[in-house]
Amino acid sequence: MNTDIIRRSAAAQAAALKAGEVSSEELTRAHLDRIAAVDGDLNAFLHLNQDDALATARDIDSRRASGEELHELAGVPIAVKDVVVTEGMPTTAGSKILEGWVPPYDATLVERLRAAGLPILGKTNMDEFAMGSSTETSAYGPTRNPWDRDRIPGGSGGGSSAAVAAYEAPLAIGTDTGGSIRQPGAVTGTVGVKPTYGSVSRYGLIAMASSLDQAGPVTRTVEDSALLHELIAGHDPRDSTSLPDPVGPYVEAARRREVKGLRIGVISELEGEGFAPEVRARFQESLELLEKAGAEIVRVSCPNFQYALGAYYLIMPSEASSNLAKFDGMRFGLRVVPEGGATAEQVMAATRGVGFGAEVKRRILLGTYALSAGYYDAYYGSAQKVRTLVQRDFTTAFEQVDVLASPTAPTVAFRLGEKLDDPMAMYLNDIATIPANLAGTPGISVPSGLAEDGLPAGIQFLAPARADERLYRVGGTLEALLEDAWGGPLLAKAPELAGGTK
Numbered sequence: 001m002n003t004d005i006i007r008r009s010a011a012a013q014a015a016a017l018k019a020g021e022v023s024s025e026e027l028t029r030a031h032l033d034r035i036a037a038v039d040g041d042l043n044a045f046l047h048l049n050q051d052d053a054l055a056t057a058r059d060i061d062s063r064r065a066s067g068e069e070l071h072e073l074a075g076v077p078i079a080v081k082d083v084v085v086t087e088g089m090p091t092t093a094g095s096k097i098l099e100g101w102v103p104p105y106d107a108t109l110v111e112r113l114r115a116a117g118l119p120i121l122g123k124t125n126m127d128e129f130a131m132g133s134s135t136e137t138s139a140y141g142p143t144r145n146p147w148d149r150d151r152i153p154g155g156s157g158g159g160s161s162a163a164v165a166a167y168e169a170p171l172a173i174g175t176d177t178g179g180s181i182r183q184p185g186a187v188t189g190t191v192g193v194k195p196t197y198g199s200v201s202r203y204g205l206i207a208m209a210s211s212l213d214q215a216g217p218v219t220r221t222v223e224d225s226a227l228l229h230e231l232i233a234g235h236d237p238r239d240s241t242s243l244p245d246p247v248g249p250y251v252e253a254a255r256r257r258e259v260k261g262l263r264i265g266v267i268s269e270l271e272g273e274g275f276a277p278e279v280r281a282r283f284q285e286s287l288e289l290l291e292k293a294g295a296e297i298v299r300v301s302c303p304n305f306q307y308a309l310g311a312y313y314l315i316m317p318s319e320a321s322s323n324l325a326k327f328d329g330m331r332f333g334l335r336v337v338p339e340g341g342a343t344a345e346q347v348m349a350a351t352r353g354v355g356f357g358a359e360v361k362r363r364i365l366l367g368t369y370a371l372s373a374g375y376y377d378a379y380y381g382s383a384q385k386v387r388t389l390v391q392r393d394f395t396t397a398f399e400q401v402d403v404l405a406s407p408t409a410p411t412v413a414f415r416l417g418e419k420l421d422d423p424m425a426m427y428l429n430d431i432a433t434i435p436a437n438l439a440g441t442p443g444i445s446v447p448s449g450l451a452e453d454g455l456p457a458g459i460q461f462l463a464p465a466r467a468d469e470r471l472y473r474v475g476g477t478l479e480a481l482l483e484d485a486w487g488g489p490l491l492a493k494a495p496e497l498a499g500g501t502k
């Protein structure tokens with residue numbers, strides 16, 4: 001088999017499977033071989049699911065040979081972020097407190113992946129309980145960016161983005177609470193989508209902030225994201241926040257590649273100070289290409305976006321402090337018992353002291369303080385009022401335009417360790433992505449070109465809630481325009497990816 005097939009898009013791999021060019025077992029084994037060759041350096045995977053993945057692949061090959069009609073992505077391997085529970089496979093959320101825990105059930109989206117016949121390669125690394133922007137807070141060591149092993153792959157879902165960028169997996173699942181799919185996409189040259197809140201079931205996601213968390217696709221092309229999005233989306237009665245809406249025509253929109261008459265709003269508050277000049281330059285070049293293709297570029301103001309970061313870092317820790325209370329050393333996961341016997345409270349304190357890392361403890365303390373008597377209205381209550389103002393900004397903006405645009409992240413990937421001791425500098429990486437989570441609106445990050453040191457930058461598009469297909473329409477068009485300009489996919493411009501070492 002030609003092992004270059006792992007460098008094709010998921011859609012192209014699916015076509016090769018259907019044409020009999022390759023079997024799912026061969027394709028899955030090729031990706032497992034790639035992981036064996038490069039992941040010791042990258043640390044994108046926390047757990048490999050080799051035997052089960054190959055068994056799924058063989059089953060799909062047998063069913064295809066018998067003439068059974070299969071899902072378009074059947075037989076194409078996928079990686080899953082380790083915050084999504086998987087029956088019979090360890091799920092740690094990147095934390096020592098869940099080390100070795102094997103869930104007795106699957107998340108809804110994992111059920112849908114299995115039902116469609118996608119071999120699950122394994123679970124990807126992440127910031128502990130999704131708290132971080134660099135995948136450096138993982139209890140199992142940082143993931144490295146395939147473009148430059150000394151740099152971060154984004155976070156919290158850096159394992160998924162690095163695995164896709166390094167050709168270890170053609171598809172991956174991420175989760176996005178404040179940008180954890182889109183920001184890693186920007187710094188690894190991949191495509192990341194945060195669907196409308198509630199359009200993909202959260203049942204089986206280990207919650208950090210329940211009103212903000214959303215699972216979504218991590219891929220190398222817009223079309224691949226659309227294919228995966230259509231597969232995992234849809235109503236789930238086990239999730240009380242799940243929308244009853246039918247799944248949108250995302251694949252059709254991605255393949256349309258036409259933006260004539262589309263109004264694109266450039267958010268004034270998300271393109272100036274704090275954004276690196278080369279990131280802004282690639283952003284502007286992308287807009288110019290879309291304008292030449294027939295889109296209308298409009299300047300819009302979302303004045304309350306300047307308060308979104310502060311509001312988020314009160315709402316998110318508050319919800320996290322409540323959600324993480326269940327990790328007490330009593331029911332599952334790690335248990336630390338002090339010598340000489342101890343009360344339940346002492347066991348709980350010892351377990352949480354050892355099991356949680358510094359960033360998780362910081363956010364639990366911040367959230368507990370914000371929710372405490374006497375401070376609730378001043379902090380958490382005020383943050384929720386700002387959230388309403390951000391939502392109103394979106395409503396006003398979408399009365400003028402069809403989609404909004406901004407750079408995805410202020411800078412390219414920074415160096416490992418560069419911001420670990422400066423939480424505020426770390427948090428500012430999510431300044432452009434957070435508003436969408438506060439409002440529940442969908443967003444996509446698409447590569448916009450190379451910036452400083454030959455590293456990738458991303459452009460973000462935001463659409464109204466329940467209008468995710470607009471993201472695929474504009475994202476697919478821009479991707480095609482940029483590939484024409486570059487002479488191929490952006491990832492082809494990363495020579496170190498070819499050999500697996502820098």
